[in-house]
Amino acid sequence: DVKVTQSSRYLVKRTGEKVFLECVQDMDHENMFWYRQDPGLGLRLIYFSYDVKMKEKGDIPEGYSVSREKKERFSLILESASTNQTSMYLCASRDRGIPLHFGNGTRLTVT
Amino acid sequence: ELKVEQNPLFLSMQEGKNYTIYCNYSTTSDRLYWYRQDPGKSLESLFVLLSNGAVKQEGRLMASLDTKARLSTLHITAAVHDLSATYFCAVPTSGTYKYIFGTGTRLKVLA
Numbered sequence: 001d002v003k004v005t006q007s008s009r010y011l012v013k014r015t016g017e018k019v020f021l022e023c024v025q026d027m028d029h030e031n032m033f034w035y036r037q038d039p040g041l042g043l044r045l046i047y048f049s050y051d052v053k054m055k056e057k058g059d060i061p062e063g064y065s066v067s068r069e070k071k072e073r074f075s076l077i078l079e080s081a082s083t084n085q086t087s088m089y090l091c092a093s094r095d096r097g098i099p100l101h102f103g104n105g106t107r108l109t110v111t
Numbered sequence: 112e113l114k115v116e117q118n119p120l121f122l123s124m125q126e127g128k129n130y131t132i133y134c135n136y137s138t139t140s141d142r143l144y145w146y147r148q149d150p151g152k153s154l155e156s157l158f159v160l161l162s163n164g165a166v167k168q169e170g171r172l173m174a175s176l177d178t179k180a181r182l183s184t185l186h187i188t189a190a191v192h193d194l195s196a197t198y199f200c201a202v203p204t205s206g207t208y209k210y211i212f213g214t215g216t217r218l219k220v221l222a
Contacts (some may be wrong), residue, residue: 043199090155099201100201
């Protein structure tokens, strides 16, 4: 069974801090994704990676960056956290022909 | 731009009743995915529909896909309380790795 693990379930950070959200998958999937989910706005794609060291912007990349140095790990970085980045962050991975598998999510609060 | 619309957005129904959730999408796609999300939790894959006319069933849920009409349905038979959750459909965009998610249908089954 595919396992996508996000390092933190809940995080509280201060405005201006640099924040790292980590995601690890154990199924050797090529593609990995970061979404944020907000009430009334649904799931919005921040960034995705189709291979190691490869990344593409999603629909809302501003204020975020990503890193994928190893196939199993995809990190989301908030360069300078702001209160409007308070959200649920969902990591997902997939391979050709199979659906997205999601991690448990990280609920980030920026105060 | 691919748009995915679900209706209804909210559904409150009595146990034992039947109902259908609809997912319409705006451009051609030969596959569609359904996910379930429990409150405060992540998304869990329910169904993978890979071709026109595909029908999948699990328990009291049945999903179908009509690619010509650009429509998928999720039918609930004899609802039970345990089915209370938010249901999302998702459509992959052609030529990219991106998935567009529907707005979600929040289902509440009343005992």
